[in-house]
Amino acid sequence: MMLDMEMNKIHIENLNVFAGRQQILKDININIPKNKITVILGPSGCGKTTLLKCMNRLTDLYPELKVTGKVLINDKNVLDPHADIVTLRQYMGLLMQRPYPLPMTIYNNIAYGLKLRGVKSRRDLHKQVMHYLQLANLWDEVRHRLREPASRLSIGQQQRLCLARGLAVNPEIILADEPTSALDPISSQYIETKFTELKNDYTIVLVTHVLRQARRIADYVVFMYLGEVIEQGTVEEVFGNPKMEKTKQYLGGTFN
Amino acid sequence: MKRSKKIEESFFKVLMVIATYSILAVLALIMYSIFAKGIKAMSWEVLTTVPSGGYYYGKGGGILNAILGSLSLAFGATLLAFLIGLPVALYINVFLVRYKNAVRMIRFILDLVWGIPSIVYGAFGFSMMILLGIQTSLLAGTITVTLFILPIMIRSMDEILRTVPIGLSEAAYSLGSNKSELAFKIFTRQTISGIITAILLSFGRGIGDAASVLFTAGYTDNLPNSLMEPVATLPLSIFFQLSSPVPAVQDRAYASALVLTLIILLVSLFSRGLGKRYHKTKINF
Numbered sequence A: 001m002m003l004d005m006e007m008n009k010i011h012i013e014n015l016n017v018f019a020g021r022q023q024i025l026k027d028i029n030i031n032i033p034k035n036k037i038t039v040i041l042g043p044s045g046c047g048k049t050t051l052l053k054c055m056n057r058l059t060d061l062y063p064e065l066k067v068t069g070k071v072l073i074n075d076k077n078v079l080d081p082h083a084d085i086v087t088l089r090q091y092m093g094l095l096m097q098r099p100y101p102l103p104m105t106i107y108n109n110i111a112y113g114l115k116l117r118g119v120k121s122r123r124d125l126h127k128q129v130m131h132y133l134q135l136a137n138l139w140d141e142v143r144h145r146l147r148e149p150a151s152r153l154s155i156g157q158q159q160r161l162c163l164a165r166g167l168a169v170n171p172e173i174i175l176a177d178e179p180t181s182a183l184d185p186i187s188s189q190y191i192e193t194k195f196t197e198l199k200n201d202y203t204i205v206l207v208t209h210v211l212r213q214a215r216r217i218a219d220y221v222v223f224m225y226l227g228e229v230i231e232q233g234t235v236e237e238v239f240g241n242p243k244m245e246k247t248k249q250y251l252g253g254t255f256n
Numbered sequence B: 001m002k003r004s005k006k007i008e009e010s011f012f013k014v015l016m017v018i019a020t021y022s023i024l025a026v027l028a029l030i031m032y033s034i035f036a037k038g039i040k041a042m043s044w045e046v047l048t049t050v051p052s053g054g055y056y057y058g059k060g061g062g063i064l065n066a067i068l069g070s071l072s073l074a075f076g077a078t079l080l081a082f083l084i085g086l087p088v089a090l091y092i093n094v095f096l097v098r099y100k101n102a103v104r105m106i107r108f109i110l111d112l113v114w115g116i117p118s119i120v121y122g123a124f125g126f127s128m129m130i131l132l133g134i135q136t137s138l139l140a141g142t143i144t145v146t147l148f149i150l151p152i153m154i155r156s157m158d159e160i161l162r163t164v165p166i167g168l169s170e171a172a173y174s175l176g177s178n179k180s181e182l183a184f185k186i187f188t189r190q191t192i193s194g195i196i197t198a199i200l201l202s203f204g205r206g207i208g209d210a211a212s213v214l215f216t217a218g219y220t221d222n223l224p225n226s227l228m229e230p231v232a233t234l235p236l237s238i239f240f241q242l243s244s245p246v247p248a249v250q251d252r253a254y255a256s257a258l259v260l261t262l263i264i265l266l267v268s269l270f271s272r273g274l275g276k277r278y279h280k281t282k283i284n285f
């Protein structure tokens, strides 16, 4: 598979993240291809979540973190302090490691992002809420309880609600941090299949610990270890013929 | 060794039991004396009429002036303190969170002013009134009580806003919210029952305080017709009635105390109920 520069959606250049003296991310350079699924692999604590948070600058919320380098999306540097970060964040739908439903009804959890995007009429809202809930395979379970607080849903349902909510801002990129870790095999399978469909319209960056899942759905793979990118390449390259010793160990399960 | 441990344990257990029950006994005694004496003097007249001439020497009338006065003063002050306090608490928790030292400083200062005795607020209010040429009045009393309960209002809302998990802020930001949307749409909703508890707490403190209204609200046997007229309050009405040499009037002081206690009891029961509901709908992981 050829990965042409023109086809890249996100360019990460010399990204460093420090927390005090500790360096969490070390000189990261990644090109994330458009309309593909890029999977980020690596042992716990290697900086995967931090990398995702840099992409939509949620690192702003942690004053102890110092971020340098560039994250270019549509040729705009997200990390530029003058960037219109509110708009840039709407290019990206985020699915976090744990679901955080907004403190409102199931319906309004979806409508919130739609309204921020400028959808006004009640009919459009209604139609789109339904559409995105269907997309996340949640509609049948919640169609009769749309006015209930979202916090009453089970964790797996909340996870799918967050997927629907993230898609509803109509992003170009989906950032997903272990989105299937709280799900049963069936929902998890569903999300996986959904992602492979969604990549026609979106660029997907997915963090996962499940190697089999990575192998099934990844187009591009980034392997990280202790804050560094050890190896990156197409799924065939990284899984089929890993160059680095660390990658071989990790994929072979003999990692320590 | 084992034996001495056992003795030690039972000693402290007895100590805790004694301490707990003596506190409960004192509380029960206070409640009993207020109820016993208060109910004796309680009547429809006490609740629904204002003092007639010679009330403080045992003639007829009631404490309606003080009940309505206290309620309107406390409502006004609570409303003002809420309108000022909510934006401040949100500002601290949404806009200033990045600046940890500034936030720590602000909290420290608010805790200090929380600790200032209300008589100092009363004295401050009084000196302001002299400066501005305002008489003792509902307005001056309301403003002074507002200042007095403001730190309580801000800090208790602040404490509840602090519990909002950072993941929720991340979720809201990632959907394209700006800071004010995060503050007014997400933070307030997430903590709504805690905010109401803060309001009720401040109301309770405001309505029960005598020292802050002593020089500022004044006292009158009538109902005020405007913000610029003096107003009676329950704490001061208790004080004046207890100062009377006539036993019947002193008993009516207890009736007033009973009314005040019931108002505060009602408010705290209400906030307790809300607290329970809050925990029920809280997200558990």
Ligand SMILES: Nc1ncnc2c1ncn2[C@@H]1O[C@H](COP(=O)(O)OP(=O)(O)OP(=O)(O)O)[C@@H](O)[C@H]1O
Pocket: A019, A024, A042, A043, A044, A045, A046, A047, A048, A049, A050, A051, A062, A064, A065, A097
């Ligand atoms: N705000 C912070 N301050 C200090 N250290 C942090 C902060 N955020 C993350 N870290 C540290 O950075 C490292 C990477 O954390 P991160 O959450 O990105 O790991 P991860 O790869 O997502 O792990 P997991 O697979 O367990 O989710 C960890 O050692 C973590 O303790």
Ligand SMILES: [Mg+2]
Pocket: A048, A049, A050, A097, A177
């Ligand atoms: Mg993580």
